[in-house]
Amino acid sequence: MKNLKSNIGWLIDKSDYTREDLRQRYKKSANTISNWCTGKSYPSAPELFDLAELLNCKVDELYERTVEKTS
Template sequence: MKKLKSNIGWLIDKSNYTREDIRKRYGKSANTISNWCTGKSFPSHPETWDLAELLGVKVDELYERTIEERE
Protein backbone atom coordinates (compact mmCIF):
# COMPACT_ATOMS: atom_id res chain seq x y z
CA MET A 1 0.00 0.00 0.00
CA LYS A 2 1.33 3.46 -0.87
CA LYS A 3 1.48 6.06 1.88
CA LEU A 4 2.59 9.67 2.20
CA LYS A 5 5.47 10.35 4.58
CA SER A 6 5.57 13.95 5.78
CA ASN A 7 8.79 15.94 5.39
CA ILE A 8 7.21 19.02 6.96
CA GLY A 9 8.85 18.61 10.37
CA TRP A 10 12.29 18.12 8.87
CA LEU A 11 11.81 21.09 6.52
CA ILE A 12 10.67 23.35 9.36
CA ASP A 13 13.62 22.24 11.50
CA LYS A 14 16.13 23.15 8.77
CA SER A 15 14.41 26.48 7.99
CA ASN A 16 14.60 29.80 9.80
CA TYR A 17 11.14 29.13 11.25
CA THR A 18 10.06 27.32 14.38
CA ARG A 19 6.99 25.16 14.76
CA GLU A 20 5.62 27.96 16.93
CA ASP A 21 6.05 30.39 14.01
CA ILE A 22 4.13 27.99 11.76
CA ARG A 23 1.44 27.52 14.41
CA LYS A 24 0.90 31.26 14.71
CA ARG A 25 0.95 31.85 10.94
CA TYR A 26 -1.87 29.37 10.34
CA GLY A 27 -3.72 29.86 13.62
CA LYS A 28 -3.43 26.17 14.49
CA SER A 29 -2.79 24.33 17.74
CA ALA A 30 0.62 22.84 18.53
CA ASN A 31 -1.03 19.41 18.22
CA THR A 32 -2.21 20.18 14.68
CA ILE A 33 1.28 21.27 13.59
CA SER A 34 2.71 18.13 15.18
CA ASN A 35 0.19 16.06 13.21
CA TRP A 36 1.23 17.81 9.98
CA CYS A 37 4.86 16.98 10.80
CA THR A 38 4.13 13.30 11.42
CA GLY A 39 1.62 12.86 8.60
CA LYS A 40 -1.33 12.12 10.89
CA SER A 41 -3.19 15.02 9.30
CA PHE A 42 -2.56 17.41 6.45
CA PRO A 43 -2.80 21.15 5.87
CA SER A 44 -5.52 22.39 3.52
CA HIS A 45 -4.56 22.91 -0.12
CA PRO A 46 -4.08 26.68 0.27
CA GLU A 47 -2.02 26.10 3.44
CA THR A 48 0.07 23.46 1.66
CA TRP A 49 0.96 25.85 -1.18
CA ASP A 50 1.69 28.67 1.24
CA LEU A 51 3.79 26.44 3.50
CA ALA A 52 5.86 25.19 0.55
CA GLU A 53 6.50 28.77 -0.56
CA LEU A 54 7.37 29.82 2.99
CA LEU A 55 9.85 26.95 3.36
CA GLY A 56 11.33 27.55 -0.10
CA VAL A 57 10.41 24.14 -1.52
CA LYS A 58 8.04 22.70 -4.11
CA VAL A 59 4.75 21.30 -2.84
CA ASP A 60 5.81 17.76 -3.73
CA GLU A 61 8.85 18.11 -1.45
CA LEU A 62 6.58 18.35 1.60
CA TYR A 63 5.82 14.61 1.29
CA GLU A 64 7.38 11.38 0.07
CA ARG A 65 5.47 8.46 -1.31
CA THR A 66 6.41 5.26 0.45
CA ILE A 67 5.29 1.69 0.14
CA GLU A 68 4.07 0.15 3.34
CA GLU A 69 4.44 -3.59 3.52
CA ARG A 70 1.65 -5.60 5.06
CA GLU A 71 2.48 -8.37 7.47
Protein backbone atom coordinates in the same frame (compact mmCIF):
# COMPACT_ATOMS: atom_id res chain seq x y z
CA MET B 1 -0.63 0.19 -0.13
CA LYS B 2 0.88 3.64 -0.68
CA ASN B 3 1.33 6.05 2.20
CA LEU B 4 2.65 9.56 2.59
CA LYS B 5 5.68 10.29 4.75
CA SER B 6 5.75 13.89 5.94
CA ASN B 7 8.93 15.92 5.41
CA ILE B 8 7.40 19.01 7.00
CA GLY B 9 9.18 18.64 10.35
CA TRP B 10 12.56 18.21 8.67
CA LEU B 11 11.92 21.18 6.37
CA ILE B 12 10.91 23.36 9.33
CA ASP B 13 14.06 22.32 11.21
CA LYS B 14 16.30 23.39 8.34
CA SER B 15 14.43 26.67 7.80
CA ASP B 16 14.50 29.95 9.69
CA TYR B 17 11.02 29.20 11.06
CA THR B 18 9.85 27.33 14.13
CA ARG B 19 6.77 25.22 14.71
CA GLU B 20 5.50 28.09 16.84
CA ASP B 21 5.85 30.43 13.85
CA LEU B 22 3.70 28.06 11.80
CA ARG B 23 1.18 27.71 14.62
CA GLN B 24 0.70 31.47 14.68
CA ARG B 25 0.71 31.91 10.89
CA TYR B 26 -1.96 29.26 10.28
CA LYS B 27 -3.84 29.85 13.56
CA LYS B 28 -3.53 26.16 14.47
CA SER B 29 -2.82 24.37 17.73
CA ALA B 30 0.62 23.00 18.53
CA ASN B 31 -0.93 19.54 18.28
CA THR B 32 -2.12 20.22 14.71
CA ILE B 33 1.32 21.39 13.60
CA SER B 34 2.84 18.30 15.24
CA ASN B 35 0.34 16.12 13.35
CA TRP B 36 1.33 17.79 10.08
CA CYS B 37 4.97 16.97 10.87
CA THR B 38 4.22 13.32 11.64
CA GLY B 39 1.71 12.77 8.86
CA LYS B 40 -1.24 12.12 11.19
CA SER B 41 -3.12 14.99 9.54
CA TYR B 42 -2.55 17.23 6.56
CA PRO B 43 -2.71 20.94 5.78
CA SER B 44 -5.42 22.11 3.38
CA ALA B 45 -4.44 22.62 -0.26
CA PRO B 46 -4.04 26.42 0.11
CA GLU B 47 -1.97 25.85 3.27
CA LEU B 48 0.24 23.34 1.41
CA PHE B 49 1.10 25.88 -1.25
CA ASP B 50 1.74 28.63 1.28
CA LEU B 51 3.81 26.29 3.44
CA ALA B 52 5.93 25.23 0.46
CA GLU B 53 6.58 28.86 -0.42
CA LEU B 54 7.41 29.67 3.21
CA LEU B 55 9.82 26.72 3.48
CA ASN B 56 11.32 27.45 0.05
CA CYS B 57 10.43 24.11 -1.49
CA LYS B 58 7.95 22.58 -3.92
CA VAL B 59 4.63 21.23 -2.68
CA ASP B 60 5.65 17.68 -3.64
CA GLU B 61 8.72 17.98 -1.40
CA LEU B 62 6.52 18.28 1.68
CA TYR B 63 5.69 14.55 1.45
CA GLU B 64 7.21 11.37 0.09
CA ARG B 65 5.16 8.45 -1.18
CA THR B 66 6.08 5.17 0.42
CA VAL B 67 4.89 1.67 -0.36
CA GLU B 68 3.78 -0.49 2.54
CA LYS B 69 4.77 -4.13 2.10
CA THR B 70 2.01 -6.67 2.45
CA SER B 71 2.54 -10.16 3.78
